[in-house]
Amino acid sequence: MKNFRYLVLGALAATALPFLGLVVGAQAQLGPLGRAPAEEGGPLMPPLEPGQAVQGREVYLSLGCVSCHTQQVRPAGQGRDIAGGLGARPSVARDYVLQPVVLLGDRRRGPDLANYGARIKDDDGVHRAILHRVEGRDQFAFLYSGAKHEVPSDRAIALAAYLRSLRQDYPSPEAPLK
Amino acid sequence: MTQEQRSGRPDEDRARVSRVDAPLRGPFLLLFGSAVLWLTLGSALSLVAAFKLLPAGFGSCEWTSFGRLEAAARNAFFYGWAGNALFALNLWLLSQLGRFEIRNGWMAAIGGLFWNLALIWSTVSVIISGPGAYALLDFPAGAGPVLAVAFALAGLWPVVAYAKRPTGHSFAGQWFVVAAAVSFLLAFVLAQVTVVWAPAAGVAQAVAHSWYVRTATLLWLGGSALGLGYYFVSKVLARPLHAYYLASVAFWTYFLFAGWTAPASLIGSPVPLWVQSAGVVGSMMMLVPVLLVGLNLLGALSQEGGWSRAWNSTALRFISVGVVAILFSLVLAAWAADRSVNAALRFTSFAEGQGVLLLYAGVSMTIFGAAYAALPRVSGSRWPSAAAIHTHFWASFLGAVGSAVSAFAQIGGASQTMAFVGLVSTGLLLAGHLAFAANTFATLLKGSPAPESHPAQD
Numbered sequence: 286m287k288n289f290r291y292l293v294l295g296a297l298a299a300t301a302l303p304f305l306g307l308v309v310g311a312q313a314q315l316g317p318l319g320r321a322p323a324e325e326g327g328p329l330m331p332p333l334e335p336g337q338a339v340q341g342r343e344v345y346l347s348l349g350c351v352s353c354h355t356q357q358v359r360p361a362g363q364g365r366d367i368a369g370g371l372g373a374r375p376s377v378a379r380d381y382v383l384q385p386v387v388l389l390g391d392r393r394r395g396p397d398l399a400n401y402g403a404r405i406k407d408d409d410g411v412h413r414a415i416l417h418r419v420e421g422r423d424q425f426a427f428l429y430s431g432a433k434h435e436v437p438s439d440r441a442i443a444l445a446a447y448l449r450s451l452r453q454d455y456p457s458p459e460a461p462l463k
Numbered sequence: 464m465t466q467e468q469r470s471g472r473p474d475e476d477r478a479r480v481s482r483v484d485a486p487l488r489g490p491f492l493l494l495f496g497s498a499v500l501w502l503t504l505g506s507a508l509s510l511v512a513a514f515k516l517l518p519a520g521f522g523s524c525e526w527t528s529f530g531r532l533e534a535a536a537r538n539a540f541f542y543g544w545a546g547n548a549l550f551a552l553n554l555w556l557l558s559q560l561g562r563f564e565i566r567n568g569w570m571a572a573i574g575g576l577f578w579n580l581a582l583i584w585s586t587v588s589v590i591i592s593g594p595g596a597y598a599l600l601d602f603p604a605g606a607g608p609v610l611a612v613a614f615a616l617a618g619l620w621p622v623v624a625y626a627k628r629p630t631g632h633s634f635a636g637q638w639f640v641v642a643a644a645v646s647f648l649l650a651f652v653l654a655q656v657t658v659v660w661a662p663a664a665g666v667a668q669a670v671a672h673s674w675y676v677r678t679a680t681l682l683w684l685g686g687s688a689l690g691l692g693y694y695f696v697s698k699v700l701a702r703p704l705h706a707y708y709l710a711s712v713a714f715w716t717y718f719l720f721a722g723w724t725a726p727a728s729l730i731g732s733p734v735p736l737w738v739q740s741a742g743v744v745g746s747m748m749m750l751v752p753v754l755l756v757g758l759n760l761l762g763a764l765s766q767e768g769g770w771s772r773a774w775n776s777t778a779l780r781f782i783s784v785g786v787v788a789i790l791f792s793l794v795l796a797a798w799a800a801d802r803s804v805n806a807a808l809r810f811t812s813f814a815e816g817q818g819v820l821l822l823y824a825g826v827s828m829t830i831f832g833a834a835y836a837a838l839p840r841v842s843g844s845r846w847p848s849a850a851a852i853h854t855h856f857w858a859s860f861l862g863a864v865g866s867a868v869s870a871f872a873q874i875g876g877a878s879q880t881m882a883f884v885g886l887v888s889t890g891l892l893l894a895g896h897l898a899f900a901a902n903t904f905a906t907l908l909k910g911s912p913a914p915e916s917h918p919a920q921d
Contacts, residue, residue, distance in 0.1 A: 293645055310738070312667045360731065381666050388596050397810075422518045422519070
């Protein structure tokens with residue numbers, strides 16, 4: 286039976302070691318992280334989210350937007366995110382400290398949205414983006430009413446507020462803006 | 464060292480096989496039957512999801528939006544198909560090898576029942592109210608504990624069978640299967656705690672999630688599939704595995720390194736650099752067990768006409784495809800963990816292609832092969848249709864290869880032609896799975912009495 290004990294304890298250890306190293310290690314390092322000013326006396330960043338954006342995040346989650354969109358900008362040496370205009374600086378862990386669920390995503394069928402709020406100009410544009418119109422057909426038509434899907438539902442309004450709140454264009458202690 | 468350990472052949476007593484199989488019948492058929500239903504449901508959902516990516520599929524129904532269908536299909540395949548099927552096959556395999564006669568089979572059946580009820584609940588919830596942020600953990604919060612308890616009842620039997628085996632003999636296939644079972648249960652509980660109940664801080668959630676996904680995929684599904692591979696390669700070829708003395712190194716390195724590969728899926732993400740580096744190193748280290756497993760299994764297949772014998776055995780035809788695909792997908796994963804390669808591949812369809820190789824061409828094909836051997840033994844009736852077996856093999860082989868090719872070809876950007884190839888391949892997978900389902904249920908319905916009366920058939 287010695288063999289049996291070795292096997293089971295070994296398998297448990299093999300499973301738990303990476304958990305202790307990676308997950309507990311990351312938690313120990315990131316757990317104390319909070320909002321902070323980029324320089325002495327500056328405003329605390331990231332900014333608090335408006336209430337409607339918090340509701341909008343629930344809509345974003347429930348419609349599975351994360352299956353096609355990421356919310357993270359990689360550093361300049363790692364891919365063409367910054368060169369491609371997805372953000373002015375790389376995302377850092379502190380950008381996410383206020384989010385109850387982190388929607389980093391790992392698949393980009395559509396563009397990264399970490400800085401969507403910083404690049405969009407008007408609400409109409411946001412609603413056009415949410416509809417995802419291709420060849421005259423709208424992927425998310427059910428969030429709108431009206432003949433041309435021009436009237437947003439409450440959920441679409443909350444979702445738009447959420448999308449507009451997405452921005453990482455403030456300086457952060459770990460990632461100053463040049 | 465025992466005879467079996469030296470020879471690298473599973474320890475097995477033919478005459479007793481049927482006595483071992485008979486009490487298994489109820490739980491095995493329940494678990495495997497539900498697995499096949501989930502497989503069909505999952506492939507149908509995948510096909511609709513693939514269609515939903517085309518403008519023609521854009522609809523006005525929230526329930527069938529792409530993100531929800533994709534999540535439901537993924538869970539159906541992973542927990543419904545692979546999970547249930549491995550409960551059944553791992554129990555069967557370890558009962559065989561340990562001459563274990565299950566007494567409390569009803570516990571496995573109850574576990575399977577609750578596993579399936581919790582999965583139905585989760586699927587309905589994903590479709591009606593949406594998936595969560597984390598793939599493979601998007602259950603309603605209450606379903607997690609049910610799944611954990613159900614797994615303990617249905618999935619830990621290989622451990623019991625191993626503990627109770629009458630001799631000190633053991634064979635590599637057993638180690639993989641036993642370790643796979645205990646490691647999944649631990650990983651599932653830890654992931655529920657750190658991602659769902661008391662979420663880790665900010666992006667540490669993403670680290671916890673990546674660790675769970677790799678552990679569940681590589682240790683539970685991958686480990687079980689390799690265990691079946693070790694058994695069937697040596698059983699069907701009826702000779703020792705190549706360089707069997709290295710099997711214990713292959714096993715331990717596989718289990719020790721696999722979890723560390725997790726953060727390779729977070730390269731460039733806003734998580735600490737040392738975490739990312741551990742993932743890179745872990746992925747490279749996985750090449751050691753890949754090489755050793757390859758030496759054991761592909762080495763044996765490459766000797767004395769092994770491949771052609773594999774081709775002529777239904778079980779081993781599926782399983783050798785499966786083993787090659789699992790090993791190849793791990794080599795690809797190591798390559799993609801290189802930072803500069805990763806810079807170009809991350810967020811593209813590369814991960815989909817690699818996942819198809821690992822899960823559809825790898826794990827799933829291995830499960831099919833093992834089922835072709837196990838089901839007739841347990842149910843006591845032969846597979847009714849050879850044509851359905853052929854259809855199944857070619858449709859699922861070409862479907863998996865086509866899906867992977869379509870994903871790899873679209874790394875640089877979406878292409879209409881390749882999206883079409885992907886859609887057709889997903890259709891082929893569904894066709895193959897339907898052929899398999901028809902054949903399986905025909906076998907189950909034919910079900911002659913338990914094979915006790917005619918021992919040592921086959």
